[in-house]
Amino acid sequence: MQLVVARIGRAHGIKGEVTVEVRTDEPELRLGPGAVLQTEPASAGPLTIETGRVHSGRLLLRFAGVKDRTGAEALRNTLLIADVDPAELPEEPDEYYDHQLMDLDVVLEDGTEIGRITEITHLLSQDLFIVERPDGTEVMIPFVEEIVAEIDLEEQRCVITPPPGLIDDRAEIASARDDEGDDEGDEEDKAAAPGADA
Numbered sequence: 001m002q003l004v005v006a007r008i009g010r011a012h013g014i015k016g017e018v019t020v021e022v023r024t025d026e027p028e029l030r031l032g033p034g035a036v037l038q039t040e041p042a043s044a045g046p047l048t049i050e051t052g053r054v055h056s057g058r059l060l061l062r063f064a065g066v067k068d069r070t071g072a073e074a075l076r077n078t079l080l081i082a083d084v085d086p087a088e089l090p091e092e093p094d095e096y097y098d099h100q101l102m103d104l105d106v107v108l109e110d111g112t113e114i115g116r117i118t119e120i121t122h123l124l125s126q127d128l129f130i131v132e133r134p135d136g137t138e139v140m141i142p143f144v145e146e147i148v149a150e151i152d153l154e155e156q157r158c159v160i161t162p163p164p165g166l167i168d169d170r171a172e173i174a175s176a177r178d179d180e181g182d183d184e185g186d187e188e189d190k191a192a193a194p195g196a197d198a
Contacts, residue, residue, distance in 0.1 A: 002038065002081045002082070002083055002084070003024070003081065003082055003084050003098060003099060004023050004040075004079050004080070004081055004098075005022070005023055005024040005027075005030040005037070005080050005081065005082045006021060006022050006023055006024065006027075006030075006031060006059075006080040007020070007021040007023065007077065007080070008020060008021075008061075008075045008076055008077065008078045008079075008080065009058075009076065009077075010073070010076060011072035011073045011076070012055070012060050012072070013069070014068060014069045015062070015067070015068065015069075016062050016063070016066040016067045016068055016069070016071055016072050017051075017061065017062045017072060018060065018061055018066075018072045018075060018076075019058050019059070019060060020058070020059045020060070020061050020080075021122075022059055022122065023098075023122045024082075024122075027059060030082045031049060031052060031061065031080070032049065032052065033049050033050060033051055033052060034048070034049065035048070035049045035082070036048050036049075037049070037080040037081055037082055038080075038082075038083070039078050039079060039080060039081060040078065040079040040081060041078070044074075044075055044078045045078075047063045047064075047066075047075075048063060048064040049061055049062075049063060049064075050062045050063055050064045063075070084097070084099075096151060096153075098120045100153060101117055101120060101129070101151070101158070102117055102118070102119075102120070103116055103117060103118070103156070104116065104117045104151070104153075104156055104157055104158045105156060105157045105158070106129070106131050106141065106157070106158045106160060107157055107158070107159055107160070108160060108162075109149065109159055109161060113134065114131060114160065114167060115131040115132050115133040115134060115138075115139070116131065116132055117129045117130070117131055117158065118130055118131070118132045118138075120143075121140075126142050126143060126144055127142075127143040128140045128142055128143065129141040129142075129143055129148075129158070139166070139167055141160060141162070141166070146161075146163075147160055147161060147162055147163070147166070148160055149161050
C-alpha cells in the first residue's frame, strides 16, 4: 500500500535542501536518511533522502542528486509516497495510519450519523478529519482526545463528542459571515450592546 508521507515545499538555501510538509506521524521512520520514496508526479522520482534536519520547527530534506537551489525548486509541491505493508500498525496503540481512518463512519455517542471521513489533514498543532455529511457538505473535526471519544476499526466507526457549535451551528455561522458586509453598522451596535448593559 502506498501512503503520502510528505509534500515538498520551497527550497531552503543554495545547496539543494527543501522544506517539507510532513503528513505522517512517524517522520523518523518514513523520512529518514536512506529512505527511497515514490513521487506524485511520478516523473520527479523516485527520490532517495540523503540528509534530514529540523530548522526553526520545519523539517528540511536533501535528496541524492539534488545539489542546488534550482533542482530543489523543481521539486516544489511534489508528494512523497512510501510503500507500507497494509498489515503494519503504528507502535502506539492510540495511533493510526491515515488509511485505517479513511471512510470511517463518524457518529455521536447516541448513534446520530454525522458523515464519513474523506480526508485527513496534518497540521503542526493537530490533525483534522474532513468529514463529508450526508447532504454533501463538509465539516472539520479536530483529532484530539477531547472530541474523538473512540476509534473502532472493527465496526468501522469514529465516535465523537463535539463541543457546541462545531457541527450544529455551522450553517448559522456561515450565514452571519455572508451578512457582515451588508450590516456592518448593525454588527457594531450589537457588539456595543453588551457593554451598555454592564
